[in-house]
Amino acid sequence: MNIFSLVIRAVPNHLEEVKTAVLAVQGVELHLEHEGRLIITIEDVPGVRSSDLLKQIQEIPHVASATLAYEYCDEEMPPPLSMQSKKSEERSS
Numbered sequence: 001m002n003i004f005s006l007v008i009r010a011v012p013n014h015l016e017e018v019k020t021a022v023l024a025v026q027g028v029e030l031h032l033e034h035e036g037r038l039i040i041t042i043e044d045v046p047g048v049r050s051s052d053l054l055k056q057i058q059e060i061p062h063v064a065s066a067t068l069a070y071e072y073c074d075e076e077m078p079p080p081l082s083m084q085s086k087k088s089e090e091r092s093s
Contacts, residue, residue, distance in 0.1 A: 001043070002050050005031075005070040006057065008038040014062035021060040025053060039069075 010018040015036055022028055022038060026048070032039040042053050050071075058066045 001074050003041055003043050003072045004050060004054075004068060005039065005041045006054070007065075007067045007069050008040065008057065009064045009066075010036050010038070011062040011064050012036060018060060018062050022057060022063075025056055027053065028057075 008018065008022060015033070015038075019030070019033065019038060022040060023030060025042070027042045027045040029041050029043070030038060031041060042050070042057075044050065045053065054066065054068070057063065
């Protein structure tokens with residue numbers, strides 16, 4: 001599961017249009033609307049990469065900026081290469 005948070009700034013006088021378009025993106029939840037900015041989270045959508053969702057939001061008309069504020073991934077990652085080489089050295093000893 002991946003969850004990420006964005007701060008979206010709308011072009012002045014277009015916040016409602018941007019908000020409507022952003023909320024139409026699958027997996028989006030709006031948390032705060034303040035002074036031309038939206039704070040949203042996006043949760044993984046099966047079969048869609050997170051980067052594609054971010055790009056989709058950035059391409060919405062009247063989005064001045066969409067900044068990644070937080071990202072969480074609970075998939076298990078392999079240990080760093082430095083740790084892998086230490087483990088292989090320990091096994092060969």
